[in-house]
Amino acid sequence: MSYCSFPDVFHWIHNLPPLSQWRTDSISISICSSTTSSHPSLNLTIARTRQSPKLCFASINADFSLPISLWTSKPFKLPAPSNSSSEAISNLLMNFIQDILRYGSHHNKNSPFLKFVKLNDDSVVPNLPDIFNLAFLTLFFLVCIYESPKDLRSGCLSTVKKHLTNCRSRQGSKMLMKLLGSNLEEQWMRCLNLAITNWIVELQSSSPQPHHQRLTTLRTPSPLFSYESSSTFGLWKVQLYCPVISMDVVDSSSHNHPADERLQFSLNYHHLEGVLQFNHKITLKDKWVEIMVNTDNIRCDVVKLVSDTLMRERGGGAGEKHFPSRICVQLTPTNQSQVLSVSVGKSSENTRREIGIDNSIEASLEAPNPYLGLKLSSTESTTLSLRPWKFEESVYGYTANLNWFLHDTIDGKEVFSSKPSKMELINPKSWFRERYSSAYRPFTRQGGVVFAGDEYGEGVWWKVEKGAMGNTMEWEIKGWIWLTYWPNKYKTFYNETRRLEFREFLYLNLA
Known part of the structure; x- marks a missing residue:
């Protein structure tokens, strides 16, 4: 079963005739x-x-012999041709956004929505058609997952997936996220990734393969949503959202020690939220232009997609989730013909070893012996001081590589590439047990990490020919984030590491 391309809903509504000219009670357009x-x-x-x-209303219908309504909008006015259609478009766009957010597990129906910009004229918001179509496309995606009959779902979702990830939709996403603001953006992405997670769970449950084989053979519908939200004011900012279930599995104990159903539920229903912020500065030297980039903030959080109540009832608890174990970021100027050199700052310090010698003298007197017997003993103790996260910078060509590694504070091994022993997994005093409440935790209490430039790395410097002044340089930011699961409170031998890859382009005006 195949489906056609997705229609331009914005212009279709914009060009509808006034209600007085309708010959029927409804007008329809095929979506899928x-x-x-x-x-x-x-x-x-x-x-x-x-x-x-x-008044009229919009609805999404399955065109059976007797049509089935899957979604219905609030009533709105369709203006006459001489009037602007911005009010109808604005009302529908608000309706789309509100209904999308209602699909989230954390939505409180009694609480008011955060304020959203009111569209009074089409010229207020640039790229309004793309924003409107993206919002409707997202709503249609959620309606397909939650409301449509199963035999219709697969084909329609495949079509919508392609359109959600194309260049035009990505541009519409950037504009829509700016309109929503950060708080609503997070709600939006949690609703979307919850739907994607439910879709993947359905696909996995219908697969006849064993679970550990499905982990490696199933290609996920939507691995990652990322976008570049700022390239101005001396700041580069990239935001990432990815359901944990859709990340690639790079290592797992599922062959020998698979996760039970409750633990798998907890691990599945989380997603990654990441923010990468870099400061950049241009300095004109005598013989070249110096471009400095340093870390402003790197933030990664693993956030639950369902309520704590559902986590307790169906899962192993909200604390059973992955944690960041490695972050790798590459910064590369795409046109390198005028680049002269690249320099990096120092990595974080090596491990400190403190060696102390403790001498003690023991004296004893034996009755038959008039002499004092002395015993001399010398003991040596070694103290290992480890920082849980180590930062390293390196260069490949004109690419700067920035790496953050989480290390086991007991044996110093990299967490993302190692496995704990069975004794460590059952030991209640292992560092990863009760890891979100320990005073020595390498994460925030919510299980995320925050790296600031004043603590991790001094920056990267590129020297560029003076002839590049006045041009716009394109930069590629590419990276990988590893998430690892070792048990927190749950009694299990299961462990795994997943990885996602992202890639965005940033721009820098040399002026």
């Missing part, structure tokens, strides 16, 4: 039309309301 007669299409319908002839 099947090429086979055995499967119905999904339509977007604008229809008159029965309460008022001046």
